[in-house]
Amino acid sequence: MKPDLILHHGTVVTMNQNFEIAEAVAVKGGKILAIGSNDVILQYSTPQTQVIDLKEKTVTPGFIDAHQHMINFGFNLANVNCxxxxxxxxxxxxxxxAEASRPEEWIIGWGYDEAGFKENRSLxxxxxEGIPNPVYIMRYCHHAATVNDxxxxxAGIxxxxxVDNGIIEKDDSGEVTGVLVEQGKSLVENVMPPYTKHQMKNAVKLANDQYIKDGITSVHEAGLGFFSDAFQEFDVLKEMKEEGTLNVRMYxxxxxxxxxxxLKTYSSYEWDYFIKIGSMKFFGDGTxxxxxxxxxxxxxxxPGEKGMLLYSFADLLERAKIAHSQNKQIAVHxxxxxxxxxxxxxxxxxxxDDPKPNLRHRVEHSTVTDEAILARMKKLEAIPVPQPSLVYFAGDVYLENLNEPAVQNVFANKNFxxxxxxxxxxxxxxIIPxxxxxxxxxxxDRMTVNNHVFIPDQRVSLSEALSMYTINAAYASFEEDLKGSLEEGKLADMVVLPEGFLHFKPEKIKETEVDMTIIGGEIxxxxxxLKT
Structure with a gap:
């Protein structure tokens, strides 16, 4: 055995079935070669091996974000933070x-939340008024936007x-306010100029660099085509992988x-452990x-407001059959x-109607559930894909908007x-960091931004939380045999965290920074x- 890399004298959290802890790990050819004690692993070292003393720091499997929008995030980093x-x-x-732009250029912003404005009103x-440029600002939820005249x-509004399945907000006099919801905002998005390939590559690189700083080694891209053109987006990702400017693995x-x-266009595409074609993605409702x-x-x-279903049952079924019949996973917001x-x-x-084994159809967000829903999900082997951080950013809004018992079952991770x-x-x-x-x-801890404890019964342990962002997320993309835990033969995707991380309380975890991110054995x- 001649490892390329050895990490030793640390706390190696394998996340295997027994949650075993080791001291050292050896890597060869981008995969885990061996895991064990310092003495055993260090004996494999050669003059060509890169050896890193962890100095008691913690190593976990690389983090997997099972639902995010990398391209969209990258453009947000390039656009105006609102x-x-x-x-x-x-x-x-x-x-x-606008003052630094030509009058015809679109000014694109993102992230506003009227609930936090000191003016106590929306945009x-x-x-x-007075800005000559067209202005488009996406609300933080990405389901609404505010635009100017x-x-x-x-857009001809x-x-x-x-508009169907959307809202063009108007004031009491019937005047359009500029607030557009769901398909309402699409009317403006349809007349915005397309992004160039260069702009897209720059955006993806910005997102990539932030993700690896966060310890993210894999992401599930929640909808190619959601931001621009699915085919162009995929080609950009492939080119960046070939150019070596994309580090993060993608499903x-x-x-x-x-x-x-x-699927027809890319029927000959071969997965190389970096970009994998996955689910068919739908949007089933709003926020x-x-x-x-x-x-x-x-x-x-x-009174009387229960939100909106974006499809009838019959319509959703017919569309979903396309993926199911081809043994493809379905993911519905x-x-x-x-x-x-x-x-x-x-x-x-x-x-x-068409029994299929192991398709692992997903329910993206799975925000408001109950005991009956969870029983159905278990029977169907469906995968919930929640966003725990939204409790922090939006928990107080949920309390304002939901009645009992619904509010008691929001992001019910412990129940899952x-x-x-x-x-x-x-x-x-x-949507959130x-x-x-x-x-x-x-x-x-289920703490909100205003320091309220939001449904404490749904708190989970650190090991359970780690599982959500490692082995569970790997399972959601059929990759549990490749990633999500540190075991021999699996991909050498790892994160180095501070000493004693397994004993950190939530408030300390929030302040924790990643020391090192390793993908395929490469730092x-x-x-x-750490000295490398």
Missing amino acids: RKASIEEVVSVIKER HKDDF KALKL TNETT VMVLQEVFEEF LSGKTAAVSQDFKSS AIGDRAINQVLDVYEKLYK IDAGLKPAGSSDCP SSPLLGMAVAM VYSKGT
Whole structure:
């Protein structure tokens, strides 16, 4: 045995079935060669082996984010950050970008949340009066946007314009406000200029670099085509992998509208452990914060409002058959319990009419559940894909918007685990920050941004939280034999964390920084705390 890399004198958290802890790990050809004691592993060292003394630091499997939008996140990093405390600040940063741009250029912002504005109101098109550029600002949830008059005119939106499965908000006088929800915002997105390949590569690189700093070694891209053109996005990712500018491994979902054509176009594509074609992706409903998620009970203080289903059962079923019949996984965005039950109805019908083994159909978000839903998910072997960090960022809003008992079953991670499910941890970045460590900490303490404990019964242990972002997430992409735990023969994707990490409390985990990220035995990020 002649390892390429040895890490020794650390706490190596294998995340295998017995949660075994080792001291050292050896890597050869991008895979785990051996794991064991310092004495055993160090004896394999040769003059050509890169040997790193961990100095008692902790090693875990590389983190996997099972639902995020890498391309979208990268563009957010390049566009205007509107995650501000006031409308005044949002207007200021938009004006600043506009003043540095040509009048015809679109000014694109992201991340605003009207719930946090000191003005106690939402953005309005008139806030951007005097700016000659078309302005488009995505709400943090990505299900709503605010635009200015110039953007409305370019999209042909008037006070008489209507849209299916969406909202064009109007004031009491019938005047369009500039707030567009769901398919309403698509009317503007359809007239925005397409991004160039160079811009896309730059955006992906920005996201890649942040992810490896967060210890993320693999991501599930939650919908190629969601941001621009699925085919162009995939080609960009492949080119970047070939050029060596993409480090993070990817399991890509493809929007259902182009899924069948996509499979035909890339029928000869060969997976090399870096970019894997995965699920067919749907959107089944909206969001809780925007009261567009399809729930079974009225939203609090909104009599008669139960959100929206984006498809009828029959329509969703017909579309889902395309993937199921080809033995492909299905992944549906379903937040409200009414939407989740509709998705499970579809999965149940698919399996009844066309039994297939081990397809692991997914329910993205799985936000509002109950005991009956979990029992159905277990029977169907469906995979919930929650975002624990959203409890921190939106937990207080959920309390405002949901009645009992729904609010008691939001991101019920402990219930998922107790029901025998395998919840896959994710961020939905750029909706919220990408950090898996933040996600684990919030899964453990359930604290909101305003320091409220949100449904403490759903707290999980650190080992359970780690499982969500490692072996469970690997299972969600059929890759549990390759990644998610540190075992001989698996990919050498690892994260180095501070000494004593397994004993950290949630508040300390939130402040923890990754020391080193290793993908395929290559150090792709280092904070410089270890000699390499």
